[in-house]
Structure formats: C-alpha cells, structure tokens
Amino acid sequence: MPYILPIGGGKGGSGKTFLTGNLGLLLAKQGHKTLLFDADLGGANLHTMIGMSHTERSLFDFVTKKVATLQEVVIETPIPNLFLISGAGNPLHAANIGYEQKMKTLKAVAQLPYDYILLDLGAGTSYNTIDFFMLSGSGIFITTPEPTSIENVYRLVRSVYARKMQQLLRGQNPRMPIGDGESLKARVLSHSPEELHAMLQGLESSQNQALQEALRALQFRLVLNQMRKQDNPNLGPLICKVIERHLGFRVTFAGNICLDDRVHEAVCRRLPFLEKYPHSSAAEDLKQVCKNIFMLSREGAG
Amino acid sequence: MKRDREGSPEHRRISGPSILDDFRRQNHYEVLNLPVDASPYDVRRAYQEALEIYHEDSLVSYSLFTPWERKEIRARLDEAFSTLIHEERRAQYDRLLGARGKPAAGLPPEGVDPPSVPTLDLEPSGASSKVRGILQEELQARAQASGTVQSLMAQEVITGADLRKVREELHLSLEQIAQQTKIRVQFLRALEADRDALFPSRYHLRSFLKAYLRAMQLDAEALAARYLKRWQQKL
Numbered sequence: 001m002p003y004i005l006p007i008g009g010g011k012g013g014s015g016k017t018f019l020t021g022n023l024g025l026l027l028a029k030q031g032h033k034t035l036l037f038d039a040d041l042g043g044a045n046l047h048t049m050i051g052m053s054h055t056e057r058s059l060f061d062f063v064t065k066k067v068a069t070l071q072e073v074v075i076e077t078p079i080p081n082l083f084l085i086s087g088a089g090n091p092l093h094a095a096n097i098g099y100e101q102k103m104k105t106l107k108a109v110a111q112l113p114y115d116y117i118l119l120d121l122g123a124g125t126s127y128n129t130i131d132f133f134m135l136s137g138s139g140i141f142i143t144t145p146e147p148t149s150i151e152n153v154y155r156l157v158r159s160v161y162a163r164k165m166q167q168l169l170r171g172q173n174p175r176m177p178i179g180d181g182e183s184l185k186a187r188v189l190s191h192s193p194e195e196l197h198a199m200l201q202g203l204e205s206s207q208n209q210a211l212q213e214a215l216r217a218l219q220f221r222l223v224l225n226q227m228r229k230q231d232n233p234n235l236g237p238l239i240c241k242v243i244e245r246h247l248g249f250r251v252t253f254a255g256n257i258c259l260d261d262r263v264h265e266a267v268c269r270r271l272p273f274l275e276k277y278p279h280s281s282a283a284e285d286l287k288q289v290c291k292n293i294f295m296l297s298r299e300g301a302g
Numbered sequence: 303m304k305r306d307r308e309g310s311p312e313h314r315r316i317s318g319p320s321i322l323d324d325f326r327r328q329n330h331y332e333v334l335n336l337p338v339d340a341s342p343y344d345v346r347r348a349y350q351e352a353l354e355i356y357h358e359d360s361l362v363s364y365s366l367f368t369p370w371e372r373k374e375i376r377a378r379l380d381e382a383f384s385t386l387i388h389e390e391r392r393a394q395y396d397r398l399l400g401a402r403g404k405p406a407a408g409l410p411p412e413g414v415d416p417p418s419v420p421t422l423d424l425e426p427s428g429a430s431s432k433v434r435g436i437l438q439e440e441l442q443a444r445a446q447a448s449g450t451v452q453s454l455m456a457q458e459v460i461t462g463a464d465l466r467k468v469r470e471e472l473h474l475s476l477e478q479i480a481q482q483t484k485i486r487v488q489f490l491r492a493l494e495a496d497r498d499a500l501f502p503s504r505y506h507l508r509s510f511l512k513a514y515l516r517a518m519q520l521d522a523e524a525l526a527a528r529y530l531k532r533w534q535q536k537l
C-alpha cells in the first residue's frame with residue numbers, strides 16, 4: 001500500500017501546488033518512488049510547477065475511458081523516481097466530475113504501486129476535494145498567515161472532520177435511533193462538527209470509544225507558508241492548539257516556510273524551485289517541513 | 303399548525319451544541335489550561351497566551367467564533383484570571399472546587415492561608431537578581447537580629463510551625479521563596495505544615511528543606527538536622 005498524503009488549503013495561492021511539487025522532489029531525491037497526483041480537477045497546474053508545460057496523457061484519459069487503467073496515464077518527469085498524473089488538458093467541465101467517476105478514480109489511486117502518493121487538491125470545500133482528503137487518514141493543511149487564508153483553512157479542517165465523522169457514524173448501525181427517534185443517517189447528513197460530536201456522546205460507550213479512536217488515528221498536519229519576518233512564528237502551534245481545544249481533534253504543526261521571492265521567480269521560469277535554489281532559506285524550511293511530516297508519520301505507523 | 307419537534311434550523315442553531323460547550327463546563331484552571339499548583343507567574347503567562355488566541359483581532363482564531371462567542375470567552379478568561387491571580391480569592395475558589403468534589407490531584411491548601419502578596423510586582427523567576435541581592439543582605443541582618451532565630455538554634459527539635467514563625471518574622475512570603483528556590487509553593491507549605499507524606503522521597507524533603515532555609519539566610523545544615531530529627535522520631 002502506498003502512503004497517500006493529500007495536500008490542501010482553503011484558499012488559492014496558499015502554496016498547495018508548490019508544497020506538493022517540492023515535497024515530491026525531496027522524496028524522490030531520497031530514493032522513494034513518488035507519484036504526484038493533480039487532484040485539482042478544475043484548475044490543474046502541477047505539471048507546470050515541476051517544469052513540464054505539456055503532457056501527453058492526463059487524468060481524464062482514464063476518466064473518459066480512453067485508457068483502461070490509471071497506471072497508463074502516469075507519466076515520467078525529468079526527475080528520477082518522480083512520476084506524475086497530470087491534469088493538463090482536463091476538459092472545462094472537469095471540476096464537476098460525477099460521483100461514479102470519482103469513486104472509480106479514488107479506488108484506482110489506492111492501488112497504484114508507489115511508495116508515496118502526494119495529492120494536490122483544489123481550493124474550496126466541495127465534496128470532490130474533501131473526498132480526496134478522505135482517501136487516507138492523513139493530510140496536510142497549508143495556509144498563509146492572513147485572515148482570508150486562515151478562515152478558509154478552518155472551514156476546510158471542519159469540513160474534512162465532519163465528513164470523516166459522518167462516514168464513521170454511518171459505518172455504525174445507520175438505523176439506530178438517537179434521542180427523538182430520528183434516524184442517525186438523516187441527522188448525520190449535514191451537521192457541524194460540534195453537533196456530530198454531541199451525537200457521539202449519545203452513542204453507547206463501546207461505539208463511542210471506537211469512534212474516538214478512529215478520530216484520534218487521523219494524522220493531520222499544518223504548514224504555515226509565506227511567513228514574513230514580522231509574522232508571529234508561533235501562529236501555527238497556536239492554531240493547532242485552538243483546533244484541538246475547540247474542535248476536539250489533533251492537528252500537528254509541521255513548520256513554517258518563509259516568504260521568498262525566488263519561489264516566484266522559479267515558478268515564472270517554470271523550474272522546480274528546489275532544483276534552482278536548493279540552499280535558499282525557503283528551501284531549508286521545506287526540507288525541515290518534509291522531515292517533520294515524515295518523521296511524524298513513521299511515529300504514527302510504529 | 304403542526305410543527306417539527308426539532309424546531310426550525312435557527313432554533314436548533316441556538317439551542318444545539320456549541321463550539322464553546324467544553325469551555326463552559328470547565329473550571330478556572332481548565333479554562334486557562336493550568337495545573338492547580340500554578341504559580342502567579344504561570345497564571346499571568348497563561349492569560350497572556352489566551353488573549354493572544356482569543357482577542358477580537360487575533361489572527362489565530364479568526365472566523366472560528368462569532369462576536370458574542372468571543373465576548374463570552376473573554377468574560378470567562380477574565381474571571382478565571384482575576385480569581386487565580388488573587389491569593390485570597392484563589393484559596394476561596396479552591397475550597398469551593400474541593401467542596402464540589404472536583405479538587406485536582408489532592409492539594410487544596412490546608413489551614414490558614416499565608417498573607418496575600420502583591421503578585422503583580424513579582425517578576426518571572428531568574429529576572430530579579432538585583433532585587434534578590436539587596437534582599438539577601440537585608441535578610442541576613444534581620445535574621446541575626448531576630449530573637450526567634452536565636453531561640454530556634456537553642457531548641458533540640460524544631461517543627462514546621464517554628465519555620466513559619468521565622469519566615470513571617472523575616473517578612474517573606476512563600477511566593478518569594480518559591481521564586482528564588484524554584485520549589486513549588488505546595489511543597490513549601492507542606493514543609494511548614496509538617497505534611498511529610500507529600501514528598502516523593504526523604505531525599506526530596508531534605509533538599510527542599512535546605513533550599514528553603516538557605517533562601518531565608520539561615521544555617522541550613524544545623525536547622526535541617528533539627529527539623530529532620532522530629533521526622534525520624536515520628537517514623
């Protein structure tokens with residue numbers, strides 16, 4: 001089984017694609033067979049981040065059944081060990097992928113033979129984004145230290161959590177009545193994390209415990225991107241604290257990445273940032289974040 | 303007209319579970335995320351951090367709370383802080399918690415509480431070497447002039463009550479000694495109340511005792527031996 005790591009953030013421009021591309025590069029350099037998956041269906045651009053302006057095949061060849069298996073749309077990148085499923089050339093309606101197509105793709109992704117699969121998710125909280133997040137029990141939220149970005153990250157965090165809880169509660173006896181006899185399934189459909197949490201209290205203790213354990217097993221990380229010198233370096237840890245205290249689940253802080261104009265320059269020249277500036281401060285931050293993320297995941301596995 | 307028993311969505315939003323539910327159930331210590339034996343310095347630091355997270359313009363919790371939720375949080379934080387930072391009010395509150403059967407890990411203060419100190423003047427430990435320097439010379443003078451100290455040296459066995467008497471004569475609070483020795487107030491209080499059971503080992507008791515005596519500029523070796531003699535007899 002590959003280790004699947006979805007990377008998302010509420011708002012555009014927070015660095016999802018940047019982080020996906022460069023984490024992939026680091027992992028590939030360490031000798032891990034790594035696949036980058038552009039799951040931002042309506043706004044695919046991961047190929048550009050790693051310096052490929054044109055790709056022969058893309059995800060939609062699989063979705064529209066031009067090819068039989070997902071493996072056939074995987075393309076090699078100029079970097080050894082690094083592979084890509086591109087979204088370049090997705091048709092314009094790609095963002096509105098149907099449920100069947102989505103489930104088929106999700107199942108196929110989990111079967112692919114790679115060490116690591118990094119999913120670059122789109123902004124926003126549509127079910128298409130959330131369900132890619134749900135593909136594994138882990139994920140990275142990335143945000144910039146700005147209210148707009150943080151607001152959307154909270155929204156995303158809560159959506160992911162609520163969806164996971166819905167799944168878990170549905171996995172229990174869906175007909176089990178709670179309180180006034182309304183069926184659990186109906187109540188679970190569209191509630192906030194707080195309401196779902198309160199529902200957990202209504203379950204029998206064994207079920208409650210099983211659910212709590214499943215929720216605790218989730219491994220989410222937070223990365224703060226584009227940190228300027230005057231920004232509070234403690235912002236990330238504090239956000240994690242607030243999430244744990246008020247939303248009741250754990251997100252681990254994985255590090256700050258400083259603002260660096262050279263990132264902009266590398267992207268404009270369509271060169272992988274880590275290749276072009278391997279020793280800049282942002283590159284050092286990236287390496288540290290990578291280390292933190294995968295150290296945490298090994299601890300979680302062991 | 304027959305209405306859904308659940309009520310309208312608005313109704314549910316108001317009466318339903320809130321993001322603050324846990325917060326509302328918590329006591330002052332939990333609200334500020336503090337252990338029950340937190341020092342005034344810890345209390346202030348925890349309050350500062352809470353403000354950093356919850357104040358209206360905070361980036362950390364931006365959009366997570368509504369303005370009225372924020373107001374409620376702020377009120378609870380302020381209440382917790384003003385209670386815990388004030389020694390008398392805190393002792394009262396501790397007794398209240400104890401009566402409710404929710405004391406945290408067995409150390410509500412026993413007996414009479416020491417006089418309250420102006421805690422806002424306290425500095426974080428380690429930052430007051432100058433103050434401490436002055437204090438030490440003054441203390442030495444006071445200790446030498448003190449009749450109680452002289453009579454203690456004449457006693458064969460001394461008790462916690464004796465120590466407390468000396469400390470009060472030197473106008474030192476437990477807080478001040480705690481800051482200098484970095485020993486928690488609960489242990490100092492236990493020394494003065496002869497509550498030996500609180501100490502993890504005999505070694506701890508002796509070294510805490512000596513630090514306490516040294517902080518008061520007393521002859522630590524001689525007095526510790528006298529104090530521990532009583533302790534040995536009791537065993």
